Amino acid sequence: xxxxxxxMLAQYIKNPGQRWLWLDSIxxxxxxYKMISFDQITAKKTLNFEEVDLPQAAIYSWxxxxxxxxxxxxxKQNPYITQELKTDWxxxxxxxxxxxxxxxxxxxxxxIERDILKWLGMQLESAIKELEIEIFSLAWENFNINSPKQxxxxxFVKLWYPTAKKTKTWFSVxxxxxxxxxxxxxxxxxxxxxxxxxKLKSTYVEWLLSVxxxxxxxxxxxxxxxASTWRLSSTNPNLQNxxxxxxxxxxxxxxxxxxxxxxxxxAFDYSQVEVRxxxxxxxxxxxxxxxxxxxxxxxxxxxFIFKTTEITSTxxxxxxxxxxxxxxxxxxxxxxxxxxxxQKEAREYIDAFYENYPKVREFYDATIASCKKNSYVETLFGxxxxxxxxxxKNKMLASSAEREAINMPIQWSSADIIKIAMIRIDxxxxxxxxxxxxxxxxxxxxxxxxxxxxYSQLVVEIPKIxxxxxKDAPIELKVDSGEWKNWKECK
DNA sequence: TAGGATTGCAA
DNA sequence: TATTGCAATCCTA
Numbered sequence: 012x013x014x015x016x017x018x019m020l021a022q023y024i025k026n027p028g029q030r031w032l033w034l035d036s037i038x039x040x041x042x043x044y045k046m047i048s049f050d051q052i053t054a055k056k057t058l059n060f061e062e063v064d065l066p067q068a069a070i071y072s073w074x075x076x077x078x079x080x081x082x083x084x085x086x087k088q089n090p091y092i093t094q095e096l097k098t099d100w101x102x103x104x105x106x107x108x109x110x111x112x113x114x115x116x117x118x119x120x121x122x123i124e125r126d127i128l129k130w131l132g133m134q135l136e137s138a139i140k141e142l143e144i145e146i147f148s149l150a151w152e153n154f155n156i157n158s159p160k161q162x163x164x165x166x167f168v169k170l171w172y173p174t175a176k177k178t179k180t181w182f183s184v185x186x187x188x189x190x191x192x193x194x195x196x197x198x199x200x201x202x203x204x205x206x207x208x209x210k211l212k213s214t215y216v217e218w219l220l221s222v223x224x225x226x227x228x229x230x231x232x233x234x235x236x237x238a239s240t241w242r243l244s245s246t247n248p249n250l251q252n253x254x255x256x257x258x259x260x261x262x263x264x265x266x267x268x269x270x271x272x273x274x275x276x277x278a279f280d281y282s283q284v285e286v287r288x289x290x291x292x293x294x295x296x297x298x299x300x301x302x303x304x305x306x307x308x309x310x311x312x313x314x315f316i317f318k319t320t321e322i323t324s325t326x327x328x329x330x331x332x333x334x335x336x337x338x339x340x341x342x343x344x345x346x347x348x349x350x351x352x353x354q355k356e357a358r359e360y361i362d363a364f365y366e367n368y369p370k371v372r373e374f375y376d377a378t379i380a381s382c383k384k385n386s387y388v389e390t391l392f393g394x395x396x397x398x399x400x401x402x403x404k405n406k407m408l409a410s411s412a413e414r415e416a417i418n419m420p421i422q423w424s425s426a427d428i429i430k431i432a433m434i435r436i437d438x439x440x441x442x443x444x445x446x447x448x449x450x451x452x453x454x455x456x457x458x459x460x461x462x463x464x465x466y467s468q469l470v471v472e473i474p475k476i477x478x479x480x481x482k483d484a485p486i487e488l489k490v491d492s493g494e495w496k497n498w499k500e501c502k
Numbered sequence: 503t504a505g506g507a508t509t510g511c512a513a
Numbered sequence: 514t515a516t517t518g519c520a521a522t523c524c525t526a
Contacts, residue, residue: 158523159508185509210510213521240517242513249519252512260511341515348514407514414515422516454513454517 018082020106023236024098024394025091032236038078041085046074097393105392105430106235112437112449113233113243119448120228121250121460127266128216135212135259142205149198156205159184166192166199208259215254215263222248233452240419241394242426243452251453270448270460277466279473279492280456283308284425285338291484292391292420293374297367302486309334315367316360333360337371338421340414375417382416391424391481428488429455432477439476445469 019032031037035046050056052063052071060068091098147153150170154161162184186203193200223229231250233243245251253267254260269276286308290298301311313322313330322330332350335341343357352360365372379401382388387397396419401412429452436449436457447465451458457477461469474490481488 155523157509157521160523181507183508206509210521214511214519218520234518238517242517244518246519249512252510252519254511256511336515339515344514411515418516456513 015107016083016102017107017110018079018086019236020110021086021102022082024102024106024241025086025089027236027241027396028239034075034078034082037082042078042081044078046078047071091395098395101392101394101427105427105434108434109430110235112433113235115437116449116452117230117232119450119460120224120230121450121458122228122268122270123219123223123266124268125220125223125227125266127262128220131259131262131266132212132216132220135208135216138259139205139208139212142201142208146198146201146205149201156202157209162202166196170196170198211254211260211263218248219263219266231451240423240426242423242454250451273463275461275463275466276450276458277461277470277473277492278456278458279477279490281425281429281477282489282491284428284455284488285421286334287486287488288391288421288424289338289371289374290486291481292424293368293370294485295368295370295374298371299485312364312367316363329360333364336361337364338418340418342414378417378420379413382412388416388420390420390427392427394423394427396423425455428480429457429477431480433457435476435480436473439472 018034018037022029022032022037031040035048038044038046047070049071052067053060063071143156146156150165152165152169154165156162163182166184167182186206189199189203191199193203219229229248229250231245232247233245235243237244243251254263267276286298287302289295290302297311297315298308301308309327309331310322312334313326314320316330316333317326329350329352332346335349336343336346343354343361346352346357346361347354378388382398382401386399386401387395389395398412398416398419400408401416403409403412433449433452439445440447440449445462445465447459447461447469449457449459457473459469459473470492474492477490478488
């Protein structure tokens with residue numbers, strides 16, 4: 012394997028929260044060296060680089076090379092990037108190889124069906140028009156519904172509706188506030204509906220159409236050094252936030268189609284990675300047992316909490332929220348907000364959870380204690396994140412740091428798992444000379460364009476690779492998959 | 503015209 | 514009173 016190294020990725024892995032990772036920012040920060048900027052040398056881009064005086068261009072280029080090398084030397088001596096901390100391993104085994112996989116994915120364009128989007132755009136357009144008329148008549152005047160300020164004026168100043176004021180810097184009129192009002196005032200629900208449709212129209216339908224090429228293909232850029240969680244992010248367009256909802260929203264996914272007739276679009280997604288990781292990392296017997304028996308984890312938690320095997324759908328919903336709480340570390344207050352229960356009940360449910368998954372509690376206590384002592388937590392793969400605020404005198408800050416400390420090792424380990432899976436799958440496809448291609452990554456989901464005669468093999472092999480990332484774990488990960496003609500049907 | 507504030511979509 | 518992202522729109526500076 013060819014040797015390669017990336018100073019930006021190394022810098023990022025050291026501190027994913029750092030915002031400015033461009034070479035000139037790092038040079039200034041680490042070496043107090045101010046590099047010549049591109050703007051400077053091209054007189055604010057009025058010149059092409061070829062037109063720049065050769066001596067100047069040479070110095071500019073020399074700086075790039077020199078500083079990169081200097082940074083590389085610096086990183087090699089940095090105690091953080093050593094074998095001991097596994098950072099070196101993560102760079103060589105995950106981040107660097109992933110670069111190649113991502114570049115391939117960026118060059119492989121996903122196809123869309125313009126007509127579906129255009130048709131959808133028209134549907135949305137007429138729905139928006141109708142709602143606009145209704146809203147204006149309910150408000151007794153025309154105004155800009157997209158302007159929060161004007162909505163506020165109409166609802167609370169002109170119409171004197173109860174000031175359900177939820178302030179940040181001003182009065183909020185977001186969906187949550189409006190839905191409260193909607194019980195008594197139809198205009199509020201109309202505005203919510205209006206916003207929903209116009210969101211879909213401008214952010215998805217129109218945006219996708221505008222970034223699509225002549226031959227109806229779009230591609231996204233994956234950023235490997237943006238997220239403070241070491242996850243990927245996607246831009247131009249962002250394909251990681253395409254709606255999944257049930258209404259008109261899901262029709263957007265219908266527009267993502269196969270490359271050529273006969274192919275299949277297949278999505279493989281990790282099922283409940285976080286809870287499985289919690290089981291693996293805490294070693295909790297009851298949690299592990301539930302997974303070994305292939306049981307529905309929310310059902311199992313519900314049985315623990317409500318001490319019966321006859322679980323209603325509401326009880327399952329509650330249990331699901333409790334599982335959610337534990338993984339994300341949200342407060343009991345939030346739990347009462349998500350499901351309609353008292354704080355006392357929320358406490359009881361949470362206590363019941365810990366009672367029945369005792370090692371989860373131990374794991375959390377140990378994680379928090381170690382974070383308090385060392386100011387950092389680590390993921391399964393040894394990525395280290397410093398959370399000094401855990402020892403802050405400010406109680407709010409400290410407790411939010413505690414939540415972060417228990418949430419991070421679980422949630423962020425999954426970012427590595429899928430990255431490793433992507434590298435292995437790419438290897439597998441390359442070695443076997445497969446024509447099928449990896450198209451998208453959406454945090455815990457991978458989408459492929461699969462050529463029909465490779466289907467039977469890949470639909471077995473890809474999940475197999477994804478599920479076996481953690482070799483010595485007591486339980487395997489689980490991947491759901493299926494065959495489809497467009498992305499919408501993947502769900 | 504740039505950028506903050508608000509809003510809402512995903513995992 | 515969970516986290517991380519990207520993008521649209523409005524509106525002020």
